[in-house]
Every structure is written in C-alpha cells, then in structure tokens.
Amino acid sequence: GAVVSQHPSRVICKSGTSVKIECRSLDFQATTMFWYRQFPKQSLMLMATSNEGSKATYEQGVEKDKFLINHASLTLSTLTVTSAHPEDSSFYICSARIPRNEQFFGPGTRLTVL
Amino acid sequence: KNEVEQSPQNLTAQEGEFITINCSYSVGISALHWLQQHPGGGIVSLFMLSSGKKKHGRLIATINIQEKHSSLHITASHPRDSAVYICAVEGAGHNTDKLIFGTGTRLQVFP
Numbered sequence: 001g002a003v004v005s006q007h008p009s010r011v012i013c014k015s016g017t018s019v020k021i022e023c024r025s026l027d028f029q030a031t032t033m034f035w036y037r038q039f040p041k042q043s044l045m046l047m048a049t050s051n052e053g054s055k056a057t058y059e060q061g062v063e064k065d066k067f068l069i070n071h072a073s074l075t076l077s078t079l080t081v082t083s084a085h086p087e088d089s090s091f092y093i094c095s096a097r098i099p100r101n102e103q104f105f106g107p108g109t110r111l112t113v114l
Numbered sequence: 115k116n117e118v119e120q121s122p123q124n125l126t127a128q129e130g131e132f133i134t135i136n137c138s139y140s141v142g143i144s145a146l147h148w149l150q151q152h153p154g155g156g157i158v159s160l161f162m163l164s165s166g167k168k169k170h171g172r173l174i175a176t177i178n179i180q181e182k183h184s185s186l187h188i189t190a191s192h193p194r195d196s197a198v199y200i201c202a203v204e205g206a207g208h209n210t211d212k213l214i215f216g217t218g219t220r221l222q223v224f225p
Contacts, residue, residue: 106156
C-alpha cells in the first residue's frame with residue numbers, strides 16, 4: 001500500500017517552544033491530509049483537515065493559532081505546535097488519502113513537553 | 115451514545131482461535147474502514163468496504179448496510195495479531211473524507 005511518513009517520530013521540548021511535525025506522502029499525491037491527536041488508551045481525535053493550497057479546516061475546540069497547519073504541496077503537510085505546554089504532550093498522527101480511497105496513516109509523532 | 119460502537123472492548127485469545135470483532139454504527143455511511151494499531155502506535159489500514167465481504171490472508175471483513183453492522187474476523191490467530199483494532203466510518207454526505215472512529219478493541223493473543 002501507499003506510504004506516509006512522519007518526522008520526527010519522537011520529540012521532547014521545553015515548555016514555551018514551538019515544534020514542527022512533518023507528514024509526507026511518499027509515493028502518491030494527497031489532496032487531503034488529516035491531523036489526529038491520540039491520548040493514551042483512547043481513540044483518535046481529528047484535529048483538522050488539510051487541503052493542498054488552501055487553509056486547513058479545524059474541528060471544534062481545536063485552536064487554530066495553537067496548532068498551525070500548512071499544506072504546501074501535494075505530498076507535504078506540516079503541523080506546528082506553537083508555545084507548547086505540558087498539556088500538549090500527546091501522540092500526533094497524520095493520514096493522507098486519494099479521494100474515495102483508503103486513508104494511509106503515518107507512524108505518528110510522540111510529543112513530550114517538559 | 116457514540117455513533118460507532120465496537121465490541122468487545124478487550125479480547126484475549128489462545129493462538130489458533132477464530133476471532134470476531136463487531137462494529138455497529140448509527141449514521142448513514144459511504145464506507146467503513148478497519149484499522150490496526152500496534153503498541154508502537156503506527157496504524158495500518160486493513161480494509162475499506164462499502165458492501166459485502168473482503169478477505170486478505172487470515173483477515174475477513176463483512177458489512178451489512180441494512181443492519182448497520184460490520185465484523186472483522188481473524189482466522190488461526192497468532193500472537194503477532196495482538197493489537198488494537200479500530201472501526202471507522204465515513205459519513206454519507208458532501209464531506210465524506212472525515213472518519214468517525216470507534217473506541218477500538220484491544221486484542222491479545224497468547225501462545
């Protein structure tokens with residue numbers, strides 16, 4: 001199947017710093033990418049839908065200024081957690097899809113904010 | 115009540131057993147996905163189906179649109195099948211890209 005990569009896989013940062021997470025579709029062009037957050041032993045929570053060349057659509061309760069999403073090309077979307085706080089510590093997963101096809105998930109990024 | 119319900123929440127099995135995980139949903143859908151998440155966190159898409167039945171190796175997924183129900187079966191289970199299995203649906207409508215997730219079924223297969 002198609003491959004989606006995420007970088008970094010794990011990041012530890014100090015409170016107040018910003019962290020950028022990259023999501024790439026390696027062998028296909030993804031017009032739509034999704035960003036999820038997952039707390040321990042819970043299901044995925046959709047944060048935002050990212051469409052290439054346009055502004056991301058955020059889910060209710062997700063702060064746009066806190067979680068900046070940029071979908072600069074058909075193979076790359078980035079999530080920047082700005083002024084990170086310990087409560088932002090979580091597992092962040094992206095997915096990408098070809099319309100009407102399966103979603104392909106990245107391996108996830110574990111963020112720990114000290 | 116969640117729009118997507120899975121049962122059981124937790125499941126243990128001996129190697130070789132036949133396993134069934136159920137998913138019921140309350141919304142109209144255009145497709146249903148079965149996903150597998152291993153302890154490391156990575157998620158693999160197992161099936162995407164909108165009708166009938168699909169089979170990949172030891173995995174079989176079925177869906178009954180009228181009853182709003184899907185099942186994932188694992189034949190001849192193996193310890194490497196231990197993972198969380200997640201059912202997710204795409205709602206029918208103009209925005210069908212978003213997935214609605216079930217809470218997952220945690221499967222442990224013992225040798």
